[in-house]
Amino acid sequence: MNAPTTLAELAAVTSRQALGAELPHESARLHVTGEAHYTDDIPELRGTLYAALITSPVAHGELIGEGVNREELLAQHGVVAVFTSRDIPGENNCGPIVHDDPFLADGVVHFLGQPVAVVVARDMLYAREVAKKAKVAVKELPAILTIEQALDAGAQVLPTKTVERGDAPAALAAAKHRLQGSTRCGQQEQFYLEGHISYAVPREDGQLTLFVSTQHPDGNQREAASALCLGTHDVEVICRRMGGGFGGKEGNASIFSQSAALAAFKLQRPVKLRVNRDDDMTITGKRHDFRIDWEVGFDDNGRIQALDVMLASRCGYSVDYSGPVNDRAMLHIDNCYHLPNLRLVSHRCRTNTQSSTAFRGFGGPQGMFGIETVVEAIAQHLKLDALDVRMRNLYQAPERSGDATSMTTHYGQVIEDFVADKLMAELEAESGYRARREAVNAFNAKHRGRQRGLALVPLKFGISFTATMLNQGGALVNVFMDGTVSVNHGGTEMGQGLNTKMAQVAADGLGIPVALVRVTGTDTQKVPNASATAASSGADINGAAINHACDQLRERLAPVAAGLLGCAVAEVKFSAGQASGGGQAVPWAELVKNAWLQRVGLSVTGFYKTPEIGYDNLKLQGRAFYYYCYGAAVTEVEIDTATGEWWCKAVDIVHDVGQSINPAIDRGQIEGAYVQGMGWLTMEECIWDKSGKLLTHGPSTYKIPVAGDVPEHFKVRLFDGMNVKPTPYRSKAVGEPPLMLGLSAYFAIRDAIAATAGHAKPVPLQAPATPERILLACEALKA
Numbered sequence: 001m002n003a004p005t006t007l008a009e010l011a012a013v014t015s016r017q018a019l020g021a022e023l024p025h026e027s028a029r030l031h032v033t034g035e036a037h038y039t040d041d042i043p044e045l046r047g048t049l050y051a052a053l054i055t056s057p058v059a060h061g062e063l064i065g066e067g068v069n070r071e072e073l074l075a076q077h078g079v080v081a082v083f084t085s086r087d088i089p090g091e092n093n094c095g096p097i098v099h100d101d102p103f104l105a106d107g108v109v110h111f112l113g114q115p116v117a118v119v120v121a122r123d124m125l126y127a128r129e130v131a132k133k134a135k136v137a138v139k140e141l142p143a144i145l146t147i148e149q150a151l152d153a154g155a156q157v158l159p160t161k162t163v164e165r166g167d168a169p170a171a172l173a174a175a176k177h178r179l180q181g182s183t184r185c186g187q188q189e190q191f192y193l194e195g196h197i198s199y200a201v202p203r204e205d206g207q208l209t210l211f212v213s214t215q216h217p218d219g220n221q222r223e224a225a226s227a228l229c230l231g232t233h234d235v236e237v238i239c240r241r242m243g244g245g246f247g248g249k250e251g252n253a254s255i256f257s258q259s260a261a262l263a264a265f266k267l268q269r270p271v272k273l274r275v276n277r278d279d280d281m282t283i284t285g286k287r288h289d290f291r292i293d294w295e296v297g298f299d300d301n302g303r304i305q306a307l308d309v310m311l312a313s314r315c316g317y318s319v320d321y322s323g324p325v326n327d328r329a330m331l332h333i334d335n336c337y338h339l340p341n342l343r344l345v346s347h348r349c350r351t352n353t354q355s356s357t358a359f360r361g362f363g364g365p366q367g368m369f370g371i372e373t374v375v376e377a378i379a380q381h382l383k384l385d386a387l388d389v390r391m392r393n394l395y396q397a398p399e400r401s402g403d404a405t406s407m408t409t410h411y412g413q414v415i416e417d418f419v420a421d422k423l424m425a426e427l428e429a430e431s432g433y434r435a436r437r438e439a440v441n442a443f444n445a446k447h448r449g450r451q452r453g454l455a456l457v458p459l460k461f462g463i464s465f466t467a468t469m470l471n472q473g474g475a476l477v478n479v480f481m482d483g484t485v486s487v488n489h490g491g492t493e494m495g496q497g498l499n500t501k502m503a504q505v506a507a508d509g510l511g512i513p514v515a516l517v518r519v520t521g522t523d524t525q526k527v528p529n530a531s532a533t534a535a536s537s538g539a540d541i542n543g544a545a546i547n548h549a550c551d552q553l554r555e556r557l558a559p560v561a562a563g564l565l566g567c568a569v570a571e572v573k574f575s576a577g578q579a580s581g582g583g584q585a586v587p588w589a590e591l592v593k594n595a596w597l598q599r600v601g602l603s604v605t606g607f608y609k610t611p612e613i614g615y616d617n618l619k620l621q622g623r624a625f626y627y628y629c630y631g632a633a634v635t636e637v638e639i640d641t642a643t644g645e646w647w648c649k650a651v652d653i654v655h656d657v658g659q660s661i662n663p664a665i666d667r668g669q670i671e672g673a674y675v676q677g678m679g680w681l682t683m684e685e686c687i688w689d690k691s692g693k694l695l696t697h698g699p700s701t702y703k704i705p706v707a708g709d710v711p712e713h714f715k716v717r718l719f720d721g722m723n724v725k726p727t728p729y730r731s732k733a734v735g736e737p738p739l740m741l742g743l744s745a746y747f748a749i750r751d752a753i754a755a756t757a758g759h760a761k762p763v764p765l766q767a768p769a770t771p772e773r774i775l776l777a778c779e780a781l782k783a
Contacts, residue, residue, distance in 0.1 A: 360735070
């Protein structure tokens with residue numbers, strides 16, 4: 001793990017060079033001293049009111065009237081106003097793609113916990129208490145709650161999609177070995193430390209400012225404007241930072257921002273809406289859970305010859321992001337493996353539950369979980385080490401394989417940067433995988449109550465929004481007369497270190513120390529029309545936009561510098577806090593002051609659009625991704641066969657981040673992503689009762705990994721390479737890809753369970769591999 005660093009060390013390191021330096025997070029000091037301001041820390045204006053949401057008590061039903069008794073609610077102590085869908089002057093929608101999701105239920109409720117009304121009071125406690133006790137008048141209707149119920153009823157939020165490559169039925173029929181099975185991977189709550197919060201402030205002439213904890217300020221801006229019949233230019237959304245997001249604040253934030261905006265607009269007073277953890281988890285969407293049915297044909301060496309897969313996900317009651325999430329699951333069903341004959345079917349099931357939404361990985365983890373389950377089954381059937389089966393199925397250059405398609409995905413994209421084979425070989429050697437496999441086998445032979453497991457699992461993750469138009473970014477760079485620089489961009493800081501990297505990019509682009517650069521809070525009035533900070537694209541598109549702005553500034557300043565230095569413009573170089581040329585140098589601050597005196601513009605906007613990509617999301621064919629990220633992890637675990645308890649003993653990771661802008665931040669992202677992925681697959685479980693009520697709606701019932709779940713042996717090394725594409729500093733995305741490293745924890749547990757029966761029987765295990773499921777699987781293998 002990253003070694004602890006003192007505040008003095010963090011302060012001193014900011015004077016180093018920009019790109020490639022292990023600079024501290026730009027808010028590190030503020031985080032550890034408690035001085036970092038989040039939305040709830042903004043000083044409240046005089047007259048601020050507080051809102052809470054009244055939610056549906058049933059999973060499906062018709063509202064009787066408005067669903068609430070306004071007069072009764074208004075009579076409660078401290079209550080100022082009550083709003084329902086009837087009070088919305090414009091569009092009642094928080095659906096980010098398809099407008100099928102009202103932020104306040106209109107006539108029908110579709111899940112238990114769906115907001116029905118907004119109650120506004122003089123105190124937050126008053127608002128919450130009234131909302132909690134409020135009675136919702138509703139006629140209950142039958143509800144569809146599970147994937148199986150949805151499949152039986154033909155209930156879908158979107159049509160089924162199919163991808164075919166080669167002739168899977170014929171290849172299956174001809175294969176020497178065939179296996180089939182079914183598995184599941186569960187939902188996952190984003191569990192950001194800072195819950196959803198919005199503070200809506202009316203301004204003059206009908207304008208509105210929204211302070212929101214959001215990954216997509218532009219979406220909150222447009223949707224609030226549409227709901228209130230305002231122009232988009234009348235609504236400003238500001239987000240300085242979030243206390244975590246993980247996809248849960250990409251679309252879901254609009255439920256709360258629009259509710260607060262409606263109340264503030266109607267009352268012409270500031271309104272704050274901050275939900276508690278129970279309501280947050282009950283109202284918002286989770287990671288999609290998947291049922292995965294598969295049949296595979298393979299040869300004696302474990303090479304996959306044909307694969308037939310059915311994916312079915314629980315999408316909830318509206319589309320939300322289910323289209324691209326399920327598409328990405330289909331696009332990542334191959335992981336690192338060439339599948340010459342494939343039939344892949346994806347069902348997007350409609351259920352009366354919260355609309356499943358974005359979560360780190362966005363469908364990719366579920367797809368990879370499917371193929372890795374298949375690989376493990378093949379290895380066990382042939383009595384081979386799963387690593388050998390993985391290596392034999394990797395994509396290969398056509399000149400090596402003799403197959404022209406062996407470096408082309410099932411969606412028709414030629415892979416240009418494949419390094420998974422090299423990376424896996426390095427990790428195999430560094431981790432001592434073969435020796436550890438022997439040691440694990442020896443341990444298991446001597447112990448009955450405890451068994452150990454080992455797994456090395458790779459990943460290949462595509463980088464770009466699959467909706468091509470979203471692959472664009474903007475930036476605003478202002479240079480002040482004293483030489484300091486402010487940068488604003490369309491991305492949002494949620495703890496991942498994006499603003500730190502962007503400061504480094506700007507400093508490098510202008511040739512100045514990072515200490516002179518300040519990245520300001522995301523503001524829709526400074527950088528408009530920005531895409532969400534999602535799809536691991538934040539550093540790529542916003543960094544490239546900042547580079548574009550810096551290029552323009554250097555072009556403007558170069559003639560000024562040439563005049564001061566007495567050299568040609570082409571000779572001017574910007575570095576080390578000065579402009580040099582002709583054997584002389586002028587300090588940056590002096591250059592800037594002279595530029596102002598000469599009336600040279602020192603404020604520039606930058607723009608970037610990702611090149612080369614072009615993808616048909618109906619046919620699922622084309623160049624979906626600009627490039628790929630790779631990684632691999634070895635995890636060793638130990639289980640107690642009598643209780644199902646398990647312990648993570650060691651983790652070794654090699655991960656590809658290209659040429660890292662900031663290795664310290666990247667390692668931190670890799671460590672955190674692995675732990676979050678491990679949590680999804682081993683302990684985080686959403687449990688529902690038969691009425692559609694989420695029972696795990698707080699930290700007392702929903703378990704996430706803690707420090708004690710992380711082993712002392714936790715080694716992360718960055719793969720030595722650079723991006724083949726001209727991203728900022730030839731770096732690669734690091735937000736989502738390393739979450740899939742957590743797959744190795746699940747398959748190590750599966751390996752340990754298999755050892756209880758000498759690896760001779762299929763392991764009946766689904767994710768998450770909780771102690772209960774581990775114990776049941778061990779008991780099943782005894783039969």
